[in-house]
Amino acid sequence: MSARYGIVLFGHGARDARWAEPFERLAKLLRAQCGPSTAVSLAFLELMSPDLPTAIAEQAAGGCATITIVPVFVGIGGHIRRDLPALVDRCRAAHPGIEIRCVKPVGEDDAVLDALAQYCLRQMGDVTPR
Amino acid sequence: MSARYGIVLFGHGARDARWAEPFERLAKLLRAQCGPSTAVSLAFLELMSPDLPTAIAEQAAGGCATITIVPVFVGIGGHIRRDLPALVDRCRAAHPGIEIRCVKPVGEDDAVLDALAQYCLRQMGDVTPR
Structure with a gap:
């Protein structure tokens, strides 16, 4: 059975191949x-492959x-505000018959921020009195 | 009352000042x-201030x-494996009387990865049948 729906986890990319390990774990959880x-x-913006057009x-x-x-992306700067929309436009132009949706970055989600806060609090639990 | 404990949220930094907004929201949640x-x-590795030694x-x-x-940091490459330990060493040398702990990056935490997966699934909920 072929997949009818796709999720592309889009990250920055880095020189060190191990950089992407958390992304691979996330993909595995989702699968x-x-x-x-x-x-x-x-898919990656730079330094790693595939890039977004290739993954799409x-x-x-x-x-x-x-x-x-x-x-x-937790931080939301030029990569998300400028580079990503241009890439998404390019992908949509290349695949006019496919619905390509781009959702807000993980750093804008309240539940994700809450999970980050809970992680910090758990780490502080070792040192601060309750 | 002065604070006896400190948390420093360490991010990459970027040119766009708005990049740090999710970090500011996270700090507010923690406060x-x-x-x-x-x-x-x-504190930021580059392009934003303060840097880690200043914040510490x-x-x-x-x-x-x-x-x-x-x-x-979700991805874990050279910034975490090389740049951060060198900065932490510098901070410890500058403040020998203070306990400076550096915990694992958020991308290595199972609960954070799970929150990222749940975010993706919520976004997919709009398009995929259940």
Whole structure:
């Protein structure tokens, strides 16, 4: 069965291959929860491959009719405000028959920020009195 | 009452001042939950201020005896493996009387990765059948 839906986890990328390990773990978590109807891929802005147009093209070739891009960025600057919209426009132009959605970056989600805060608090639990 | 404990949220930094808004929201969440015995500061690797040594020096001057650095990085490459340990060593050398702890980056925490996965799944909920 080919996937009808796609998720692309979009990250910055880095020189060190190990940089992407948390993204790979996240993709694995999603694959376990989404089932075979959803393809989960990684894509990177720079320094790593595939880039976003390549990841989108692969999901499109695999049969995905709707692709959701999730920017896995906590900080929200020029990469998200300028580079990403340009890339998304390019992908949409290349695949006019496919719905390509780009959701807000993880750093804008209240539940994600709350999980980050809880992580900090757990780390502080070792040193501060309750 | 001066803070006895410090948390420094350490991020990459960027040119766009708005980049740091999620970090500021995270700091605000932590301040609300920690109370007055804990100072919460931001620090950046590059392109934004303060840098880590400045943030640590300010918390030390404010009376913090134990300071916990939380690397707010999802990807874990050279900045975390090389740049951060060198900065932490510098901070410890500058403040030998203060306990400076550096915890693992947020991208290594299972609960944070789970929150990221849940965010993706919520975003997919709009398009995929359940």
